[in-house]
Amino acid sequence: MGFSWESYYDGGDWDRGAYVGGDDMAAHLDAFLEVVGDVDAVASIGCGPAAAEFDVAAGRPDVSFACYDAAPAVVDANREKADREGVENVAFDVATLPDTGIDRAFDVVYCMAVLYFVRDAEAALRELWRLTAPGGALAFTYPNRNMQAWAQGLTDDDHDKREAFSLVADGENLLTYDRIHDVLGHHPRNYWTAVDADPDADYVQRSGSPAVYVRKPA
Ligand SMILES: C[S@@+](CC[C@H](N)C(=O)[O-])C[C@H]1O[C@@H](n2cnc3c(N)ncnc32)[C@H](O)[C@@H]1O
Numbered sequence: 001m002g003f004s005w006e007s008y009y010d011g012g013d014w015d016r017g018a019y020v021g022g023d024d025m026a027a028h029l030d031a032f033l034e035v036v037g038d039v040d041a042v043a044s045i046g047c048g049p050a051a052a053e054f055d056v057a058a059g060r061p062d063v064s065f066a067c068y069d070a071a072p073a074v075v076d077a078n079r080e081k082a083d084r085e086g087v088e089n090v091a092f093d094v095a096t097l098p099d100t101g102i103d104r105a106f107d108v109v110y111c112m113a114v115l116y117f118v119r120d121a122e123a124a125l126r127e128l129w130r131l132t133a134p135g136g137a138l139a140f141t142y143p144n145r146n147m148q149a150w151a152q153g154l155t156d157d158d159h160d161k162r163e164a165f166s167l168v169a170d171g172e173n174l175l176t177y178d179r180i181h182d183v184l185g186h187h188p189r190n191y192w193t194a195v196d197a198d199p200d201a202d203y204v205q206r207s208g209s210p211a212v213y214v215r216k217p218a
Contacts, residue, residue: 003163005117009073016049016081019113020141020211021203026055029110031195032213036108036137039063043106043131045097046070046114050078050090053110057090066106068095098123105133111140116147116165116209121173125183135218138184139191139211142175143168147208180212188212 008014018025029052033039040063044053047067057065067090069075078092095102097111097118109132118124121142132138143151151169154162167173180188191197191211192204199205 002166003160005069005071006073008160009071009077014049016051018051019048020209021112021197021201023051024197024201024203025052025112028191028195028197029053029056030059032110032137032139032191033060033063033108035194036215038135039107041066041104041106041133042108042110043068043102045095045100045109045111045128045131046117047078047092048074048113050092052112053090054081054087057087061089063089065090066102067092068100068102070094070096098127100127100131102131105131105136107133107136109136109138111138112211113141113209115140115173115175116143116168119167119172121175122179122183125175125180129184129214129216132214132216134216137213137215139213141209141211142180143209144174144176144207148174150208177210177212180214184214186214186216188214 042065044067047053047069050067053065053067072094075092075094082090098120109128111128115121115124128138147168148171151165177188191213197204
């Protein structure tokens with residue numbers, strides 16, 4: 001049987017951190033909202049524990065955050081945290097790429113460390129773009145050939161990770177800058193540069209899963 005995010009979260013043995021970039025991701029997301037400008041509504045797709053989203057939302061009470069994940073267990077845990085802490089500008093719901101069923105658009109669509117797990121990454125990109133409002137921006141990481149090499153190097157000692165990244169290892173959902181341009185009609189730009197991330201940070205240096213953003217014309 002393949003890796004199940006629902007079982008992972010349901011097991012309760014997980015930390016509330018950002019998968020790529022860790023604690024730095026909140027400052028980066030906050031900076032990205034400034035780059036985009038005039039942001040009222042943010043969507044996070046595949047939010048997981050939503051660590052950066054909770055953090056940024058606390059400092060921006062006028063911005064609404066709609067966070068979605070395919071795994072109901074993490075959505076429930078996030079709702080409980082929001083209720084417990086009286087957080088009013090972050091909402092959680094279940095939604096699965098590439099067909100989220102979400103019927104509204106957002107100034108910022110944020111999708112970090114998720115496309116690796118979606119078989120039809122191009123359909124997922126089109127869906128994320130549909131959710132991005134004119135004048136807004138879509139930020140995401142994607143799996144490329146370097147990530148495929150990394151995934152193929154995972155051994156049975158890392159059984160869960162190997163299962164989780166099997167689509168990447170099999171080359172089923174790899175993307176390139178050019179392919180993203182072909183799918184969205186616009187060139188992606190470097191997210192780390194836009195948010196002024198430390199160029200020496202390990203997650204910036206890593207070539208396997210670039211973080212990019214695409215502006216949608218107004
Ligand atoms: C590696 S975690 C990343 C979580 C968070 N975005 C972060 O950066 O820390 C991947 C998340 O994507 C979710 N996920 C996996 N496949 C998905 C899909 N098809 N649609 C939406 N979410 C998905 C998983 O449940 C998991 O929470």
